[in-house]
Amino acid sequence: xxxxxxxxxxxxxxxxxxxxxxxxxxxxxxxxxxxxxxxxxxxxxxxxxxxxxxxxxxxxxxxxxxxxxxxxxxxxxxxxxxxxxxxxxxxxxxxxxxxxxxxxxxxxxxxxxxxxxxxxxxxxxxxxxxxxxxxxxxxxxxxxxxxxxxxxxxxxxxxxxxxxxxxxxxxxxxxxxxxxxxxxxxxxxxxxxxxxxxxxxxxxxxxxxxxxxxxxxxxxxxxxxxxxxxxxxxxxxxxxxxxxxxxxxxxxxxxxxxxxxxxxxxxxxxxxxxxxxxxxxxxxxxxxxxxxxxxxxxxxxxxxxxxxxxxxxxxxxxxxxxxxxxxxxxxxxxxxxxxxxxxxxxxxxxxxxxxxxxxxxxxxxxxxxxxxxxxxxxxxxxxxxxxxxxxxxxxxxxxxxxxxxxxxxxxxxxxxxxxxxxxxxxxxxxxxxxxxxxxxxxxxxxxxxxxxxxxxxxxxxxxxxxxxxxxxxxxxxxxxxxxxxxxxxxxxxxxxxxxxxxxxxxxxxxxxxxxxxxxxxxxxxxxxxxxxxxxxxxxxxxxxxxxxxxxxxxxxxxxxxxxxxxxxxx
Amino acid sequence: xxxxxxxxxxxxxxxxxxxxxxxxxxxxxxxxxxxxxxxxxxxxxxxxxxxxxxxxxxxxxxxxxxxxxxxxxxxxxxxxxxxxxxxxxxxxxxxxxxxxxxxxxxxxxxxxxxxxxxxxxxxxxxxxxxxxxxxxxxxxxxxxxxxxxxxxxxxxxxxxx
Ligand code: SF4
Ligand code: SF4
Ligand code: FES
Ligand code: FES
Numbered sequence: 001x002x003x004x005x006x007x008x009x010x011x012x013x014x015x016x017x018x019x020x021x022x023x024x025x026x027x028x029x030x031x032x033x034x035x036x037x038x039x040x041x042x043x044x045x046x047x048x049x050x051x052x053x054x055x056x057x058x059x060x061x062x063x064x065x066x067x068x069x070x071x072x073x074x075x076x077x078x079x080x081x082x083x084x085x086x087x088x089x090x091x092x093x094x095x096x097x098x099x100x101x102x103x104x105x106x107x108x109x110x111x112x113x114x115x116x117x118x119x120x121x122x123x124x125x126x127x128x129x130x131x132x133x134x135x136x137x138x139x140x141x142x143x144x145x146x147x148x149x150x151x152x153x154x155x156x157x158x159x160x161x162x163x164x165x166x167x168x169x170x171x172x173x174x175x176x177x178x179x180x181x182x183x184x185x186x187x188x189x190x191x192x193x194x195x196x197x198x199x200x201x202x203x204x205x206x207x208x209x210x211x212x213x214x215x216x217x218x219x220x221x222x223x224x225x226x227x228x229x230x231x232x233x234x235x236x237x238x239x240x241x242x243x244x245x246x247x248x249x250x251x252x253x254x255x256x257x258x259x260x261x262x263x264x265x266x267x268x269x270x271x272x273x274x275x276x277x278x279x280x281x282x283x284x285x286x287x288x289x290x291x292x293x294x295x296x297x298x299x300x301x302x303x304x305x306x307x308x309x310x311x312x313x314x315x316x317x318x319x320x321x322x323x324x325x326x327x328x329x330x331x332x333x334x335x336x337x338x339x340x341x342x343x344x345x346x347x348x349x350x351x352x353x354x355x356x357x358x359x360x361x362x363x364x365x366x367x368x369x370x371x372x373x374x375x376x377x378x379x380x381x382x383x384x385x386x387x388x389x390x391x392x393x394x395x396x397x398x399x400x401x402x403x404x405x406x407x408x409x410x411x412x413x414x415x416x417x418x419x420x421x422x423x424x425x426x427x428x429x430x431x432x433x434x435x436x437x438x439x440x441x442x443x444x445x446x447x448x449x450x451x452x453x454x455x456x457x458x459x460x461x462x463x464x465x466x467x468x469x470x471x472x473x474x475x476x477x478x479x480x481x482x483x484x485x486x487x488x489x490x491x492x493x494x495x496x497x498x499x500x501x502x503x504x505x506x507x508x509x510x511x512x513x514x515x516x517x518x519x520x521x522x523x524x525x526x527x528x529x530x531x532x533x534x535x536x537x538x539x540x541x542x543x544x545x546x547x548x549x550x551x552x553x554x555x556x557x558x559x560x561x562x563x564x565x566x567x568x569x570x
Numbered sequence: 571x572x573x574x575x576x577x578x579x580x581x582x583x584x585x586x587x588x589x590x591x592x593x594x595x596x597x598x599x600x601x602x603x604x605x606x607x608x609x610x611x612x613x614x615x616x617x618x619x620x621x622x623x624x625x626x627x628x629x630x631x632x633x634x635x636x637x638x639x640x641x642x643x644x645x646x647x648x649x650x651x652x653x654x655x656x657x658x659x660x661x662x663x664x665x666x667x668x669x670x671x672x673x674x675x676x677x678x679x680x681x682x683x684x685x686x687x688x689x690x691x692x693x694x695x696x697x698x699x700x701x702x703x704x705x706x707x708x709x710x711x712x713x714x715x716x717x718x719x720x721x722x723x724x725x726x727x728x729x730x731x
Contacts, residue, residue: 234631236616236627239627
């Protein structure tokens with residue numbers, strides 16, 4: 001059979017056309033075209049080529065996910081191109097190599113004339129000198145001019161520690177200032193919007209914030225007003241900068257001009273631990289970094305994942321972390337039957353109850369905010385007990401950028417592990433009915449207040465055994481006979497499957513409060529006591545076993561999910 | 571107070587839009603026309619212009635704040651512009667400006683345009699008025715004055731009603 005007839009065989013990708021250039025004297029072949037901010041192929045720029053050669057070119061206004069502006073000049077580099085004779089043929093050196101004509105000022109041929117690497121395409125034979133003396137002098141000059149009116153108030157600036165102006169000044173700048181004139185003063189505390197504070201004196205006018213809100217969010221709200229050294233970032237007087245993505249401008253701002261009202265002055269960034277995680281506020285599953293210190297979460301920041309959230313996240317998701325540290329967190333395990341207050345005692349009491357429950361007399365409602373591993377364990381229990389299962393749908397508003405209407409982070413996981421059906425919540429009325437009819441005597445609730453979702457308190461009062469795990473107190477937890485305090489995602493490890501079927505994993509940033517434990521730990525112990533031995537003790541082992549049992553995860557291993565996740569074939 | 575543009579002016583501006591390949595290109599012409607009619611460009615005028623040209627107010631506001639010739643606040647009935655570019659500066663424009671200001675009770679050291687409390691006069695520095703050979707030069711409203719001495723300046727003021 002010819003391979004061409006086999007639809008399984010993909011045609012080999014066309015070879016990538018490359019261009020040979022030199023970066024600081026080293027030959028390198030780089031692709032002729034590379035993706036621009038929208039992912040479209042465009043002629044490769046000097047900045048991209050240098051980056052491939054391992055020579056990072058400092059830059060402010062350039063950002064790989066924003067249209068190119070070329071206004072800060074920080075990326076200036078010295079360069080040269082092959083010299084052409086009058087016959088349009090390259091002029092050669094005695095050794096046969098191309099003679100290079102360095103770019104110089106036309107009226108002052110002794111002075112190199114740099115080009116901005118972010119916006120200048122490469123050409124065959126080009127030589128770029130990011131490490132040369134001339135390039136260094138250009139950087140010094142640019143930094144000197146950027147600092148002319150800068151207040152140099154790093155000690156009281158919230159950006160200190162993650163400020164590109166600080167970093168580049170140390171690496172490429174001069175130690176002392178020659179500027180003795182009076183600096184231009186600009187507004188220092190501009191209330192730009194409900195979540196954003198602006199210090200115009202620190203702004204270097206790179207326009208990243210303007211381009212982001214205009215070209216990515218579609219809210220053309222910011223601009224540069226006034227002229228020359230009085231240039232100032234502003235919104236139209238009387239209008240506030242308020243869309244669901246404004247806080248991304250804080251991440252984008254290379255200096256301390258734009259700060260988050262929520263985070264500013266809360267914690268110096270160098271004290272924080274960074275943990276790779278995933279936002280749980282909707283089914284998009286934006287990749288995030290949790291900034292924490294001493295078991296307290298201080299902020300979420302987006303983590304680049306080009307197939308999920310690029311470099312962005314929404315403001316609502318970003319600020320939805322305060323509940324993790326709430327004072328009224330459920331922190332004590334308890335059985336109201338025997339008064340037992342230790343995990344082993346309460347779990348064995350539950351196991352005993354479940355073992356003696358007649359088949360079909362148990363029902364389970366497990367949240368689609370729980371992890372795949374947890375839902376898989378719940379499924380194991382439910383199958384053994386012949387229990388009906390479901391999750392609670394959580395619909396809200398979505399938009400065209402990132403936000404999904406589905407506010408559950410793991411709807412697909414709940415489906416794939418067999419807890420919920422395609423139409424999530426369809427079983428809940430049946431469960432309620434079965435409770436009222438007396439068929440269901442035992443209800444297991446993981447992470448939901450079912451009194452808000454189809455099982456009213458009156459119905460709930462009918463079950464003889466109510467086993468509940470949750471994080472914060474609610475009507476259901478108050479009525480629980482067995483209460484198992486669980487963990488926020490930031491306090492445990494696990495995986496979710498986002499709305500588009502991407503399996504993503506998250507890691508632990510902080511310790512849970514009190515006696516609370518990751519749900520998968522105590523669910524595993526329950527499964528062992530009720531169903532039988534499991535053969536694993538870690539989340540890795542649990543995941544790998546789940547991948548063997550759940551077809552959608554077939555062939556996967558915990559380690560293989562890596563930081564950016566994998567697409568499932570669903 | 572609601573902002574209304576007289577219908578003839580609006581018709582004129584609508585026609586103006588058709589001269590340009592893109593609506594936004596008419597921005598400056600809009601601002602000139604509105605300033606001529608209203609004397610200054612209010613925030614409402616900016617919003618009105620933005621809506622007409624399918625832009626956001628900040629896009630127009632950038633222009634208004636960029637060009638000092640656009641007035642963000644009402645100015646005096648008589649506007650005196652003193653040239654301060656090189657020839658005029660050498661020819662005594664700063665003395666002229668100071669003289670005008672002190673005659674009118676204004677602070678010559680303040681940045682930008684100064685207006686008397688009664689709203690009769692405004693004085694400001696401008697760049698080259700293209701008559702460098704007859705420095706210092708000034709304009710009072712639309713009238714051009716060359717080699718303006720202090721006596722000439724006093725005469726200009728007294729002619730204004
Ligand atoms: S506020 Fe920040 S992002 Fe915006 S232009 Fe200024 S420096 Fe750039
Ligand atoms: S879009 Fe969804 S997943 Fe992304 S940050 Fe917002 S709420 Fe979180
Ligand atoms: S990065 Fe700003 S000009 Fe290139
Ligand atoms: S310098 Fe004053 S008119 Fe030219």
